[in-house]
Amino acid sequence: MNLFLDAIAWIFNPALQSAPGALPQRIAEHLGYTFGATAIAALIAIPLGYYIGHTGRGRELAVAFTGGMRALPSLGVLILLALGLGIGFKAPLLTFVLLAIPPVLSGAYAGLQSIDRNVIQAATALGMTPLQLLLKVEIPLGLPLLIGGLRAGILQVVATATLAAYVSGGALGGYIFLGIATRNYIEMLGASIVITALALALEAIFALIQKFVTPRGVSALSGRINRAGAPRTRGATHAPEQRTLA
Template sequence: MNLFIDAIAWILDPANWSGPGSIPQRIWEHVWITAVVLLIASAIALPTGALIGHTGRGREPAVRISGGLRALPTLGVLTLFGIWIGIGLAAPIIALVILAIPPLLAGAYAGFESVDRRTIDAARAVGMRESQIVGRVELPLGMPIVVGGIRSATLQIIATATLAAYIADDGLGRFIFAGLKTRDYAEMLGGSILVILLALVADGILALTQRRVVPAGVRASRITDLRSRPTRSRAVVGQPIHEGNPE
């Protein structure tokens, strides 16, 4: 408990909020790394997943590749690229992109596959082109699941981006490694708390986004389904009580 109090005191210390290597600077570096990695991984995984979900082809290899990438040890990949490329942000960014691709890819093809095939057949029947089906039918309906994949990838990146400080002087992980090296456990725990808070804020924003991207028609149909439950009777003290909409 004392260590936790010391960590909070370290976070609230005004000396840690100004100058080089301050908390705001490390937070900004962490957010910047996360954003760059997410953009690069999304540019690779989202179009690929959309193509797989739309055509139904290549799902088996995609699942195997995603599973294989998930199994890779991030620290080992980071060390490998660090030895190959050298000190700096290039190696952490490559390692984190490899980590972020599986949830993005899975979210993209799962989102497109979740669209009812009858809806797609109806869109083709009215003369919509394949590009129109993707952009106007599959993407809006599958967007909540796609955003769910982005949400999962973002949290993984934020948590694992602490390893960027292993070979680069960037991000909130610098507090953790510096505290471990100097045995300043208040700094070490304080850095961990900041990473957790950043992840919670990002998760909250993306959770709201995930709700907002649900099409209005889908939300309305859900409300209608809830209100139009089938009528059933339940006996209470010998008398039936009717629940649901009266006929």
């Protein structure tokens, strides 16, 4: 308990707030890696995921790719890239981009493929072009799962960004590696608490965003099915709506 209280005191130590390599600077570097890597991953993975989800092509390859990428050892990839790119922020950033791509890619194509085919057929029957179908139907309905993929990517990177300090890339991992070298357990625990707090805060923020972007009708329909205990079959799900429209 004393160690935990000492770690909390370390976090709020005024000397740590303004010294070279201060805690706010390390937090900013940590968040910079997190959002920077996820943004780059999103630019790569979202268009590819939408293509796979919209056309249905390459899904097996995407599943195999994301599974293989998730199996990569983060530290091993970081060291290999550092040997090629040198010491600094480039190797950690590229490593974290590779970590963030699989969940974002999965969220993008799974969001589109989870849409009921009856909805797609109805939109097509109304005369929508493939582009209109993608922009007005598939992307809005698939947005919750895409946000879920971004949420998973953010959490993956914020937890792994501590490794950046291993190749002098800064971030909060610097306190942990320094604490290991000097056996300063208070510093190690304090940095770990800050990283955990960042992860929990980002998880809460993206959970709220995911809930906010979920279409109200979709979430309400899902809730009714769950409470009734009915199977999620297309016929059972859409029969009441069809009778109402008729």
